Amino acid sequence: MELFKKKAIELVVGLAITENKDPAVVPYSPAKLEILRDEEPSLPRRICGKKKKYARVLSNMLSSLEEEKRANVHSLIVVKDGEVIAEAAAPGYGVNTPHLAHSMSKTVTAIAIGMLVDDGKLALDEKVSAFFPELPFADSRFAELTVEDLLTMKSGVPFSEIGVVTSDKWAEDFFECEMTSAPGETFQYNSMNSYILAKIVTRVTGTTLSDFIKPRLFDPLGIKSFFWEKSPEGCEKGGFGLYLSAESFAKIGLMLLGNGKYRSRQILSKRFITKMLLTHSLASTDKGDFNYGYHVWVARDGSDYLLSGMLGQNVWVSPEDGIVVAINSGNNEIFQNSPALEIIRKALLGLDENTKSTRAEYKEYRRQVKCFFEERRVTHPEKEERGLLYTLGIKNKHPFDINWEPILGEYVFPDNNLGLMPLFVRVLQNNYGGGIEELELYRKGEGLYLTCKEGGVTYEYPIGIYGHIETEINYNGEKYRVRALGEATLDEFDNPIYKIELIYPELPNTRYITLKEEESGVCLCLSELPNQRIADKFLESFSLTGLAGFAMGALERKLGENFIEAKLTKAFNPMISGIDKRITDCDEIISEKNKELSERKESSGKLINTLVSKFMGEDKSEKKAKKSEKDTSEKGFLHRAFKSLKSKLKGKKKASNSYDISIAPAASDDDTAKNSSDDENKQD
Numbered sequence: 001m002e003l004f005k006k007k008a009i010e011l012v013v014g015l016a017i018t019e020n021k022d023p024a025v026v027p028y029s030p031a032k033l034e035i036l037r038d039e040e041p042s043l044p045r046r047i048c049g050k051k052k053k054y055a056r057v058l059s060n061m062l063s064s065l066e067e068e069k070r071a072n073v074h075s076l077i078v079v080k081d082g083e084v085i086a087e088a089a090a091p092g093y094g095v096n097t098p099h100l101a102h103s104m105s106k107t108v109t110a111i112a113i114g115m116l117v118d119d120g121k122l123a124l125d126e127k128v129s130a131f132f133p134e135l136p137f138a139d140s141r142f143a144e145l146t147v148e149d150l151l152t153m154k155s156g157v158p159f160s161e162i163g164v165v166t167s168d169k170w171a172e173d174f175f176e177c178e179m180t181s182a183p184g185e186t187f188q189y190n191s192m193n194s195y196i197l198a199k200i201v202t203r204v205t206g207t208t209l210s211d212f213i214k215p216r217l218f219d220p221l222g223i224k225s226f227f228w229e230k231s232p233e234g235c236e237k238g239g240f241g242l243y244l245s246a247e248s249f250a251k252i253g254l255m256l257l258g259n260g261k262y263r264s265r266q267i268l269s270k271r272f273i274t275k276m277l278l279t280h281s282l283a284s285t286d287k288g289d290f291n292y293g294y295h296v297w298v299a300r301d302g303s304d305y306l307l308s309g310m311l312g313q314n315v316w317v318s319p320e321d322g323i324v325v326a327i328n329s330g331n332n333e334i335f336q337n338s339p340a341l342e343i344i345r346k347a348l349l350g351l352d353e354n355t356k357s358t359r360a361e362y363k364e365y366r367r368q369v370k371c372f373f374e375e376r377r378v379t380h381p382e383k384e385e386r387g388l389l390y391t392l393g394i395k396n397k398h399p400f401d402i403n404w405e406p407i408l409g410e411y412v413f414p415d416n417n418l419g420l421m422p423l424f425v426r427v428l429q430n431n432y433g434g435g436i437e438e439l440e441l442y443r444k445g446e447g448l449y450l451t452c453k454e455g456g457v458t459y460e461y462p463i464g465i466y467g468h469i470e471t472e473i474n475y476n477g478e479k480y481r482v483r484a485l486g487e488a489t490l491d492e493f494d495n496p497i498y499k500i501e502l503i504y505p506e507l508p509n510t511r512y513i514t515l516k517e518e519e520s521g522v523c524l525c526l527s528e529l530p531n532q533r534i535a536d537k538f539l540e541s542f543s544l545t546g547l548a549g550f551a552m553g554a555l556e557r558k559l560g561e562n563f564i565e566a567k568l569t570k571a572f573n574p575m576i577s578g579i580d581k582r583i584t585d586c587d588e589i590i591s592e593k594n595k596e597l598s599e600r601k602e603s604s605g606k607l608i609n610t611l612v613s614k615f616m617g618e619d620k621s622e623k624k625a626k627k628s629e630k631d632t633s634e635k636g637f638l639h640r641a642f643k644s645l646k647s648k649l650k651g652k653k654k655a656s657n658s659y660d661i662s663i664a665p666a667a668s669d670d671d672t673a674k675n676s677s678d679d680e681n682k683q684d
Helices: 003-017 053-066 102-118 141-142 147-151 170-176 191-205 209-221 246-257 270-276 338-347 359-369 403-409 423-428 532-541 545-557 565-573 587-616 620-627 634-656 670-684
Strands: 072-081 083-089 242-244 291-292 296-297 307-310 314-318 322-330 409-413 436-444 449-456 456-462 468-477 476-490 496-502 510-520 521-529 575-580
Touching: 003 565, 053 072, 053 083, 053 338, 053 359, 053 670, 072 246, 072 409, 083 359, 102 147, 102 191, 102 246, 102 307, 102 314, 102 403, 102 565, 147 191, 170 191, 170 322, 191 209, 209 246, 242 246, 242 545, 246 314, 246 322, 291 307, 314 338, 322 521, 403 476, 403 496, 403 510, 409 521, 409 587, 423 565, 456 476, 532 565, 575 587, 575 670
Parallel strands: none
Antiparallel strands: 072 083, 072 322, 291 296, 296 307, 307 314, 314 322, 409 436, 409 575, 436 449, 449 456, 468 476, 476 496, 496 510, 510 521, 521 575
């Protein structure tokens, strides 16, 4: 088994099972180094005209998106014939706020490759190995790997997304993998293909991918606010990590729609765009209704194409209708089999030019835009008090909600590996805070504040009661905007609960906090969206065979069916009790709890570590297992183990007429083979 897969198992065990404070398997280096400001709107917008014409269609589309429970749209912009005909954003988000694009970044990397091809500095059939003379190539087939193979996801390399958090030598590990197929043969979606393309851009140009693409693409499109995360090796991630607003991505869609031209400026040649949008790889139907071009998804019937990133990031282009839709979301979607995308395609593909809407329909459309996803929010803000004194500014328009008074205080927590940053982000960024140590809720003037101490660092969040309040945090060197909203309410049993929503407007991820009063303190309940379902899909894609699969199966048999899944669910939805710091023996209580936790972890940890380490080692048994596909099954392994034991018993009986197998020299391969052969003959 490849080292990065072993480390992935180690990460899952440390994060969800043994609950290590810092389960990282590679050294941490900050990736998101900038706070991004909103872009200035620049695409044409008209109050009348097309917005009124298509109001009924757009209104129905927005309603369907809100009704689709899986969608969780953050922002959406619809452009037809170069004009914005619809834009909407959920509370806390905006179409001009730079948002993590995930795999939509791949298309921008492909555009950079296209520019080098246009310049005559790169050829699609060039061998990739020529750009990496310093790296050893474990498989001779790498000699045939071309730039085009990377663009079409046909590299045959299994070192993929999982390597992001299990390796800090991405290029080296990419080329040291045993290939699963020859280059150019099989479609195998892999973000590391895009990363190698990003490395090629830097080596051909002598500059960073960001510095190359800015004057060639972003400046002509009027895009000023962007950021591209870099790998531990210092190169842009290529296949993900790019932050652009929905409107900025709509401009990229318009450039593709214009065959490389945007507002009379030719940015990319029509020849390369044509190649880019051809079907080069046939994707399986479970990936959705699209095949693959050059880092672009192309409809199977050729009618439309798509830029797609996980968790609901999409740019959809319908050439025949002259429509570009850019959408940012925060859901559990992988690839382009997206319910939100289905709704958009159904509403806008083949849009009737003769469509008309009434004044009432246009009014309803405008109401929906204003309240987009308002009813789907987890926290509900208090209504602002109105009156002359508030209007004149004599009284604060946002008075403190006294319902928060009972929960105000400082609480201390036993050892844990939790954090207010969503777990998905912490894993993806390899950025673990070291566990929540203390949490305080307090009033400052008319404001409500939350501070959280994680790993010795204290973070402060002003909490809005009547709307989100924004702040900025530096989370172990990474910088994020955070918008917070709180609500004091009652649960289904009429017990007071306190909800806090932490929105990260640059990310697909949202953190939800629920606090409940307890006799000695408070119960802290955390959840997030996207949630553990994305982890389930990740585990499904990460197939474990051979002894690794047996090890994980043995772990579940010993500790309970679906043990790992249950642990991951708990990791995404943890609950922990905090002790009120005002209690006299607070320190003693925490100390006792930590002692209990340590003993429990030590007890269960021995079993878990023994099972995992026993079967994760690169020993003779594993090497033998690799030689035969039949040995990958649990039954095959048990059968071999039984035969080996039986063979040793017989050999020992001949030597001493005893079944004592306590300590004996290992048999040679020849002896083992001979014994096995004798056994089979006797059975026959």
